[in-house]
Amino acid sequence: MxxxxxxxxxxxxxxxxxxxIISAIAARDERMLAFVVQKYSKILWKIAASILxxxxxxxxxxxxxADVFIYLWQYPEKYDSDKAKLSSWLSVVARSKAVDSYxxxxxxxxISMEEIVVENLGYAENSAADEEMYSxxxxxxxxxxxxxxxxxxxxxxxxxxxxxxxxxxxxxxxVALDMPKKQVENRLYYVxxxxxxxxxxxxxxxx
Numbered sequence: 001m002x003x004x005x006x007x008x009x010x011x012x013x014x015x016x017x018x019x020x021i022i023s024a025i026a027a028r029d030e031r032m033l034a035f036v037v038q039k040y041s042k043i044l045w046k047i048a049a050s051i052l053x054x055x056x057x058x059x060x061x062x063x064x065x066a067d068v069f070i071y072l073w074q075y076p077e078k079y080d081s082d083k084a085k086l087s088s089w090l091s092v093v094a095r096s097k098a099v100d101s102y103x104x105x106x107x108x109x110x111i112s113m114e115e116i117v118v119e120n121l122g123y124a125e126n127s128a129a130d131e132e133m134y135s136x137x138x139x140x141x142x143x144x145x146x147x148x149x150x151x152x153x154x155x156x157x158x159x160x161x162x163x164x165x166x167x168x169x170x171x172x173x174x175v176a177l178d179m180p181k182k183q184v185e186n187r188l189y190y191v192x193x194x195x196x197x198x199x200x201x202x203x204x205x206x207x
Contacts, residue, residue, distance in 0.1 A: 036069070040086075048064040048065055051099060052064065056102070060101060063101070072093070092172050092175050095168070099176070102166070144199055144203075148199060148202070162176065163188055170185050
């Protein structure tokens with residue numbers, strides 16, 4: 001069947017664009033979906049494997065890639081051909097799905113995600129906005145930060161884990177959480193400020 005699809009669309013591919021592809025999928029064209037699967041599976045596999053390679057099995061990577069195409073089939077309207085190429089959008093979705101898969105695996109292994117954020121990445125990125133937060137030079141600062149992260153609500157933790165552990169960009173987080181990019185950026189800023197104030201309060205209590 002895959003070979004037949006290749007022959008079927010090979011002559012049409014020059015006139016196929018992302019808008020036509022997504023329109024066909026929205027119209028429940030299973031042949032077009034199979035064509036997309038054949039065309040993009042390899043690159044999506046590489047993206048998923050790069051995230052899951054040290055934590056998951058080949059089957060987990062396969063399931064992650066399959067989830068991307070299931071998502072495309074279920075929600076074709078979420079793709080906007082005026083904003084990005086289909087390949088770019090699928091890549092963002094694949095990264096998000098892989099991150100979600102990694103989180104599930106980590107949870108099963110009882111890995112503390114807060115511990116990973118604090119110990120492996122610290123809190124701040126190397127940017128002016130983050131550097132103004134506070135210094136992580138003192139050893140006990142990590143313990144204080146871990147305690148502060150523990151007090152965040154689940155949605156706030158989700159943002160912190162995605163941004164500072166998985167290093168997802170706001171646009172990728174927006175796709176994963178189905179919310180506007182600007183809202184993601186605003187919430188990240190709010191959570192950073194919240195953590196800063198929590199840290200300052202702890203330092204004040206100890207002085």
